[in-house]
Amino acid sequence: MNKTLGLVITDGVGYRNFYLSNFLNEAAARFEKVIIYSGLPASVFDAHESENIKIVELPVFVEPFKTWFWRKFKEVAHLQLHKKFFGINDNLKANKSSSASNRGKATRLIYYLTRHFHSEKIISFLEKKQLSSIANHQVSRECVDFLQNDRPDFLFFTHQRPPYVIPLVYAANKLKIKTGSFIFSWDNLASKGRMAAPFDSFLVWSELMKQELLYFYPKTSGHAVRIVGTPQFEPYVMQRYEEGKPEFFQKHGLSSDKKTICYSCGDISTSRNDELYIEIIATAIAEEKISEPVNLLVRTSPAEEPERFSFLKEKFPFIRWNYPEWFISRKDHPEPWSQRVPSESDLVDLRGVLNYSDLSINMCSTMSLDFMLFDKPVINPTFGTKENDLYDDQKYLKYSHYERVMESGAVAIVKNEEELLREINFSLKNPNTRLKEQKELLKMQIGKPLEGTSARIAKALKEFSGT
Known part of the structure; x- marks a missing residue:
């Protein structure tokens, strides 16, 4: 047929x-x-x-406003229904509004109503209203x-x-x-x-x-x-995205006689402490606190422009930067982030970053899985709490998907500078320590x-x- x-x-x-x-x-x-x-x-x-x-x-x-209203009503009801999950409850709190705009007022009304009305039956009704609107x-x-x-x-x-x-x-x-x-x-x-x-x-x-x-x-x-x-990882086994190590190192200005630490950034909405973590690592390299000479390669998030890292580029000229080649295909769109489109050459770059780095550092990102697919050790720095002056990134350790990562032992979670530097030196010398746990985690999360x-x-x- x-x-x-x-x-x-x-x-x-x-x-x-x-x-x-x-x-x-x-x-x-x-x-x-x-x-x-x-x-x-x-x-x-x-x-x-x-x-x-x-x-x-x-x-x-x-x-339109009425469609937004029913969608928002539906989404908040879903969050209320499942708020026993930390990540969902965190998003429930984050979506509250104090704005005096019509949408702000409507959001507060929705929060009030969904405290009492948030069953699956109610949510199904709201979905129908959203579509009919x-x-x-x-x-x-x-x-x-x-x-x-x-x-x-x-x-x-x-x-x-x-x-x-x-x-x-x-x-x-x-x-x-x-x-x-x-x-x-x-x-x-x-x-x-x-x-x-x-x-x-x-x-x-x-x-x-x-x-x-x-x-x-x-x-x-x-x-x-x-x-x-998931197809997002399939390019890692496709021949057209392969690149040789000499070509990769030359393109990115890396020293072939050094191991490479890669710090991969999130976007500022969830990974606001990236600048701090990069500065700590770069300072440690400059002050020879890393056990051996290393390259530091930073890959920024494709979801944003890299201006927030400009001071680091000036302060540490030895850092090598990989800015994802995602071009903006359309401006003035209601969801501008959705219009960023990756190039094929960026997938070549990304695969090279994963394949030829020796150590991955990122703040609880999906990139932890990407690097594990290439058998690389992974460190997740989370210094921020509600009690200190940093953005609270330790909260992500309580999200269901990352709780499993933490419990698996597949990554090193570090919560201060001393732990970070100690783990960098340990992982450079012992890259296969968590390999078994990584394989088990990948099997659970990706499945095929x-x-x-x-x-x-x-x-x-x-x-x-x-x-």
């Missing part, structure tokens, strides 16, 4: 995971046609459009037209959370087209609010993520969930081998489409 797959790529991360991986080749081999519904400008894909791959640029959706929206009508013309057999969303996918979900429901979504990240279920919309089926990383999904979304049937791994990830996803989507 010939089938058409609708592939909804909402942002730059979806582009990386499902376009720069091997997924499109696998999907094109199993479906007669693949239609990419893009939240990015079509020009990002134009050069790759082919006979059985079509690109449709979605109109920019600016969420855009029934007559111009973007919804355009999405209905797209789907009527293309008639995809299945509509697959590469991210379950962006609010601007709602018109397309509404259109699919109206036309009785089945929908599915990929759970985007390892922390999305046990620390974030409700999904953007209800979907018919899901792809998840692992058995652990499947159980989380069934717990937080009890109306989901286990038969509607497939364990596939990196090889064949896209093939598993395409196969699952073909099954969901009705063959």
